[in-house]
Amino acid sequence: MSLTKEESILEVRNLRTSFFTDEGEVKAVDGVDFSIEKGKTLGIVGESGSGKSITSLSILRLLQEPVGRIKEGEVIFKGEDLLKKSKKQMMAIRGNNISMIFQEPMTSLNPTLTCGEQIAESIRIHQKLNKKKAWEKSVEMLKLVGIPSPEKRAKQYPFELSGGMRQRVMIAISLACNPELLIADEPTTALDVTIQAQILELIKKLQEDMGTSLMIITHDLGVVAEMCDKVAVMYCGKVVEYADVKTVFTDPKHPYTIGLLNSVPKHDEDVEGDLAIITGSVPSPFNLPSGCSFAPRCPSAKEICHATLPELAETSDGDKVRCWIYTDQWEKEGEAVSRHE
């Protein structure tokens, strides 16, 4: 299954983003490739610090320059490289063609503007509607995201709303201009499960209604399983596995994905005894191991894993995995060596 420009709305190729700090360069995103098909949902999972958020910010070029910089790569949106666009062109795309929902509903809304104003703002910018029209549209949006008595709520400030409502307002903002692509960075992490269920349901419904493509960032494998069509698993700034959602949950390839799936305590099945675990912890971004970043924690790592970084390569069933195991090389290597710190 190869991805071609015609069917994908967004294609990220070899994206590399670094932060230049006092302590040195942090390669937050270090070679990321994936694509999103029109109307479909891509999930990006990975542990904290694996570069999920930075990937999404890089796409919209919202990084804090000059500390964070996109070093190379391409972000092809509808056939055009966003990284080559001017600032002005980017402004026209943001919020209009591509919009974004952030993790923290508490802090992502401006506390000094009413919810209505904040929704209306992007409508006025992109659709050039007058104040009154924009306001009406924003009330409509609030209704759409399921906020009761939207006229009243539109005049309220974010602090007057609960977390779930705020996230709905965020969704209303991001969907106000019918974007073709919606990026949701951990849209429900800060919410309770019952609220999370509401929000996920809402996103799913709106996506179906509007035909929006969706990119969901999360560390919750359950969310991925429920929402996505495709999954990219990230580890230390790299995509280690990129596959169909079914494949990932039924037949994970990368040892990290396998470990991850096993270490989640499940609420709907009994696990007797201890959880299977991944030993060790995520390496410091300043001090990444050479070769495969997961090698020090990998139960099956061999010499080559410590020495050389594998490519994100297609396996026989169409998945992409960044692991030596699925290469011809593997057989030639010797016994597994573990190098725990």
Next chain:
Amino acid sequence: MDHQPQLETMAVNPARVGNSKAIRMKSFYKKLAKNKAAMVGAFIVIVFSLLAIFAPLLAPYDPTEMQLSKKLETPSSEHWLGTDDKGRDILSRLLYGSRISLTVGILSTLLGALTGIILGVVAGYYGRWVDSLIMRICDVLLAFPGILLALAIVSVLGASTTNVIIAVAFYAIPTFARIVRGSTLTVKKLEYIDAIKAMGARDTRIIIKHILPNVLSPIIVQSTLYIASAIITASALSFLGMGTKPPTPEWGTMLAQGRSYVAQAPHITLFPGLVILLVVVGFNLFGDGLRDALDPKTKK
């Protein structure tokens, strides 16, 4: 004048205290050392402290000796910075003056900070009526416009170096108390305080071992900034004739006394003015730098 730089400094941000200690401690010195402005500030402060300490060795003349025949001399090889309206050597007076001005600045800040810290920690830790009471007192103190409080205190106690220190210190109390209270409140909420409480630790132990060290950094920053404004407040008191007594070569007094000669002998006000400016700027830069270095959020 008596600025209120306390408003500029942050109370401890709950997220910053424990959370980013990691980046903090390690890179604190690095950051400080990298901050050129802070290093300039530190340099100025250190140089003046040394000058103050070694003033008797360095000063070419007796700072109070008048040579009326040599009054208002412009800078020369004999008197590097010239002489004042009574023929006293300005350099010597400035050198000796650094002892007084720095003492006034530092002692009053220390005194005020110490009282403020105690009040603030007690108020913040115990809360309830203790907190209300202490904060009301601070509000009352703050309600007296800056220098008026100092003036009133000096006028009651009489004008002298000691009383100036007391007056300026008095004004510092609510400032510090508020900051410390704020920090204490945030630190108090941190889980390690609960953990140690759950261990069965006494309040005194918690306050001294666990709260104080963690509220100290904003205080240190505040102190350096306050020293600067204390020096200026002291000089304002001198201007109003309520500061240190002549012939004490306090900088503010020198500046205040020389002001009649602004036109014919600008050097006698220029130098004290410059020195005050320099030291105050020095403390301010250093304080700012400290703050930035202690604040993990600053990048670059």
Next chain:
Amino acid sequence: ACGGNGTSGNESKPEADDDESSESASGELVFVTPSDAPTLDPHGQNDTASNTATSQILERLTDYAEDGTVVPLLATEFDNIDDTTWEFKLREDVKFHDGSDFNAEAVKMSLDRILDPKLASPKAVILNMISEVVVIDDYTVHIKTEEPFAPMPAHLAHNAGSIIAPSAIEEENNGGTKIDENPIGTGPFKFKEWNRGAEIKFDKNEDYWGEVPSFDSISIKVVPEQSTRVAMLETGEANIMLVGASDVERVEAMDKIEIDRVRGTRMDYVSFNLNKPPYDDVKVRQAIAMAIDKEDVVKGILDGQGIPAVGPLAPNVIGNSQDLEPLPYDVDAAKELLAEAGHPDGFKTTIYVNEGSKERADIAELVQAQLAPIGIEVEIEVIEWATFLEKTGAGEHELFVLGWTTVTGDADYGLYALFHSSQHGDPGNRSFYNNPKADELLDKGRTSTDQDERNAAYAELSEILVEEAPMVYLHHPDFVHGTNGIESGLFVNFGGTPFFKGVKLAN
């Protein structure tokens, strides 16, 4: 507060217009002074600020001419008709500012008022030799004294002899507005308003009996900062100011500024409180006097704008003797004296000095510096003027710096109030000096009509005063006024009081 800002903004606009229009007509004279007058009652505090202000609106029977002689003012002539009676013939065409007539009755009321023990005027000392004022007819009064009193006309020329309108006095006596706020006189200017602490305003008196002033009004502005005053003079915002010695050179060098210098009868001194140890010991006093270098004071502090004092009297005071032998400047001797007095290591003391006078503050500092070598540690306390007078009058001081101007130009005035034991405290003897011999000589100088006899008495007295040193006589400063925007006509008498009536403003 927004409203307040708005309205006052509106208020201030027309005021500004007013100022300009009146200025273009014939103008306002601005005199700047470091401190406000404590009172506008000519019988109140005896200080420069009050005297300067009241001298413009109230007049006296006599006046001092430029050469120091006494000339008639509200009187047309005066005569000594017997040993103890002076006859004054009065001007007949004079009216007070309120329109009432000036006459003998008014003179009697005013003089009786200042002599009234209930009023306890600090200036009573100047006229308290008067035993009775007798109205002979509408325009003739007899002023009687117990003893013969030679300098009577000179004393009446002093501000204390100001004649206040009877209506004002009656009003005060009836519990109405005090003279302090309602000074009605016959002078070339009349009181308009007094914004305490800031400004006193006088308008010209259109009905003045003499030559009506050429300009509209006087504003006496209080500007505490010396450098601000100088700046105001320089920009022409102020027309006249008394220039401190330290600024003379600089002010003289300024473009538009004229300098008016008058040799004064003033003597600046450092006084002791003889009621307080250790100053009750003459040796301590002498020691201090000998430790202070007067040459230094004149050169260093007066910038040469004055002369060192040998005794209590300036050379232009009648009855002074300049061949006195002053206590020498001798630090070693001073130390010895101090040791003899039982203070070999010196002691600590406080010196009071009034705020607003840089010269006196400097003197205080100099004294501080010069007493340091003999072990006396002096602390300087700067006090607001009115309080300063109060405190020193009440004898709360140890040392203080002050000046005394012999406003009558006569030795009696220069010495009596300062040294007579009847004058302790507020009247002038703030050192609380008490010496029967001195009292005797002072009385003799006062009563004798023979000028030679008087001179002899004053010479002897001066020697005693130098020896006993109830104060350190420092110097006699010149009165230097800087003027800007004034063509002519400023008259400053030897007492330093400026008179503005003859001033012609430049255009």
Next chain:
Amino acid sequence: MSDQALLEVKELKQYFPIKGGVFGRTVNHVKAVDDVSFTVNEGETVSIVGESGCGKSTTGRAILRLDNPYSGNIYFQGEDLVSLSKSQMRKKRKDLQIIFQDPYASLNPRQTVSQILEEAMEIQKVIPKKDRRKKITELLETVGIGAHQIDRYPHEFSGGQRQRIGIARALSVDPKLIVCDEAVSALDVSIQAQVLNLLKDLQRKFKLTYLFISHDLGVVRHISDRIIVMYLGKIVEVADKKSLFNQPRHPYTQALLSAIPSTNITERRERIILTGDVPSPIDPPAGCRFHTRCPLAFDRCAKEEPKLMSVSGSGYQQVACHLTEESKA
């Protein structure tokens, strides 16, 4: 459940005053925990689950008297902790410990690991001074931190390691009961699993009793024997693990369970999506607190507060719901 109750919480209420008005008077209360009773037996793990703000932490803190309870009793080994004086309580603290959520905020950044542990021992005087160092090394070894790291500062450790240090501190005084307040919530899944395994290990080794506070039902299912479900300051259901997960009785529990996104891709269940938000604990709804969001609510729910009642079933289960009551009747 034959064991003797180690901890018995009776009618615990925790109201926090809300100050307001000009004079800072108490104008209202946050009814964070409102009449909660339960027991914890020796050696078992009891979990409290519920949505944010339902009073889980408050309950834990009240038990440890980190905040003094508003009313109610807490019997620990038969002794009422609420009635103890401050200094008596201080001695008791040896037996009751707590592990916190935030691995960053729960350690004093200015103390080294050994200082942190030593201070704990010093306060409770459990171990003579000379033996402490040895004990510290042992403890760290137990929680999986090498002895060579004994003199490091917290910031030199990763989140999971820090959580281990927190556990070591709690263990250093040989407690009987440990309250784990979201002890693994802040950790990444791979690390969370490590810590969970450790906690289980330690329980076996030291015969610990856990009161485990969490909002993650997956974690809860993994570690607990019995589970308490709270909603808005009240207990709505208490049950042993099996009963709760296999046959949740309370509509809230059911909704909660179904709301969790499952990684089980093959078997999709029907989800119950609740409407609305959790009401404010300042003015909780009358009657059953869940009735405003309950899909099955009927008249009685708004009027009458349901009592916690045992239901018959395979195991131990108590529910506070009129529905179960009525179906029983």
Next chain:
Amino acid sequence: MIGVTLAVFLMMHLIPGDAAKIMAGENANPEQIEQMRENLGLNEPLYQQYFSFIGNAVQGDLGNSIRTSRAVTSEIFDSRFWITVQLALVGTVLAVIFGLLAGIISATRKYSFADVSLMVIALFGLSMPNFWLGIMLIYLFSVNLGWFPVAGWGTWEHMILPAITLGTAGAAIIARMTRSSMLEVMDQDYIRTAYAKGVSDKLVIYKHGLRNALIPVVTVVGLQFGTLLGGAVITETVFAVNGLGRLVIDSIRAHDFPMVQGTILVCAVLFVVVNTMVDISYRLLNKRIDLN
């Protein structure tokens, strides 16, 4: 407010030394002192004195000045109070305008030449003794350039230099405050949200950034007002403005206790009032406060 009156009262009454003695003079005999004490009501118990002081103060009676024997309230409110309020207001306005401008420019061009030089200027403004600045301004603008009158009060020209003198430190503080507050705000999540909506840089800075950055600045302005009142003592002395500040210092020097008591009380009350107003506007500006 009660605390303020109590503090003023205690300051004047519990000071070392007997007010009556100080007022009657050192040489006064015991009867005189007793008389003075009676006049001042000093032989009543302290709490009673306090209540009568409060009672009178509430009725607008702060006693009579010892120096001028006029009512303290009329001395204060006839003109002086308004002059100082005007001065402080103009000073505040200047400080706010220049402080904000400088702060915004600095924050938006972080580390640029403009930023660095503005912050250096602000630092100097902060470090400059008030009186020195005042004298320098007089020499520069009045004497040398002749733009403004040297001293006095009445027209707007008179106000400029004192207001600048008074406002400089405030402007410096506000500038620094605005800058750091602005930088902090620009780091917030909702700014990122705004950018993600496609809002232009300018709009993000002014609509989203500044509005939030102003919140802490407003409190500073309120507190600054108090500092300004204090600074008035100096400014009014230098520029010969007959306001409250001069009255305070003159009264302090003259040991005119009722006057000192009255003026300080009025200043403190004014300060409290201004801060209450600031508090209210703060609430309007930022409704989040209600939550806490």
